[in-house]
Amino acid sequence: MKRPKIVVVGSSNTDLVVSVPQIPAPGQTVLGGALQTVAGGKGANQAVAAARLGGDVCLIARVGDDAYGTVARANFEHEGLDTRFVFVTAGVASGVALIAVDQTTGENSIVVAPGANACLRAADIAAASAAFEEAKMVVVSLEIPDEAVFAAVEAGFSRGIPVLLNPAPARALPREILEKLTILTPNQTECEQLGGSEALLAGGVKTLITTLGASGVHLEQLGKSPQRFPAPSVIPVDTVAAGDCFTGALAVELARGEPLDRAIGFACAAAAVKVTRPGAQSGLPYRGQVTVQ
Numbered sequence: 001m002k003r004p005k006i007v008v009v010g011s012s013n014t015d016l017v018v019s020v021p022q023i024p025a026p027g028q029t030v031l032g033g034a035l036q037t038v039a040g041g042k043g044a045n046q047a048v049a050a051a052r053l054g055g056d057v058c059l060i061a062r063v064g065d066d067a068y069g070t071v072a073r074a075n076f077e078h079e080g081l082d083t084r085f086v087f088v089t090a091g092v093a094s095g096v097a098l099i100a101v102d103q104t105t106g107e108n109s110i111v112v113a114p115g116a117n118a119c120l121r122a123a124d125i126a127a128a129s130a131a132f133e134e135a136k137m138v139v140v141s142l143e144i145p146d147e148a149v150f151a152a153v154e155a156g157f158s159r160g161i162p163v164l165l166n167p168a169p170a171r172a173l174p175r176e177i178l179e180k181l182t183i184l185t186p187n188q189t190e191c192e193q194l195g196g197s198e199a200l201l202a203g204g205v206k207t208l209i210t211t212l213g214a215s216g217v218h219l220e221q222l223g224k225s226p227q228r229f230p231a232p233s234v235i236p237v238d239t240v241a242a243g244d245c246f247t248g249a250l251a252v253e254l255a256r257g258e259p260l261d262r263a264i265g266f267a268c269a270a271a272a273v274k275v276t277r278p279g280a281q282s283g284l285p286y287r288g289q290v291t292v293q
């Protein structure tokens, strides 16, 4: 099958990860394991997930002109992404995420220093208009400024391309944007931060897919009965980027023409593989490693 074209607009980070016996509470210091440096960032994770799972992916993002940005761009090339629109901001640090991963549960806590991600502009999306030619799906997340988010949603919507928005980290979005989305994919916390599923559906969202970790996925669509999809049972090692893996996988399957229920099943299976592996992009599966039960 031809690899469907997918445009991903979002962040690129370098993840500085420490495995810890417990996530520190405010004011608490914990001693962890060795520092791991891993490619991350929600946008880049989604792009790499989609590419490994069969998409022809163009990433629109910004990195700094530092060593982390150089390594990130080389990594995107290695993953086979179209990097024409990975812009470099001079004199600004690339995005960095400080991550603690619980050694027992695989749960995580993340602090992001956005760096060059905060420099992505609506003008960058306009400059990347060639990326949208023949695209079957646009994927957007929220570690970038509103103006870039809105321009990316508009770029997809105005061309009739389905737009999948992963509202992470959560922040309020205007109705004019929510109405232009094909799918919104929050996790449970993000869904609550955005006012809950009823408010989102009343606010213009047509298809809401809430990821619930080990409890699977909840699908809600206006005028239809909600549906629950189970997650495969796995022993979690690291939940970082599980949601990004789900979003990237969902985008690929829908871009390949799969119906929504099958696409969700595949995305759940892909995310389950991710949580058994350490790291963000280092833990993302390839297509042949995903088995739908």
Ligand code: RIB
Pocket: 011, 013, 014, 015, 039, 040, 041, 042, 045, 096, 097, 110, 112, 143, 240, 241, 242, 243, 244, 280
């Ligand atoms: O979703 C996981 C990602 O969130 C990490 O890779 C980190 O960079 C932050 O963006």
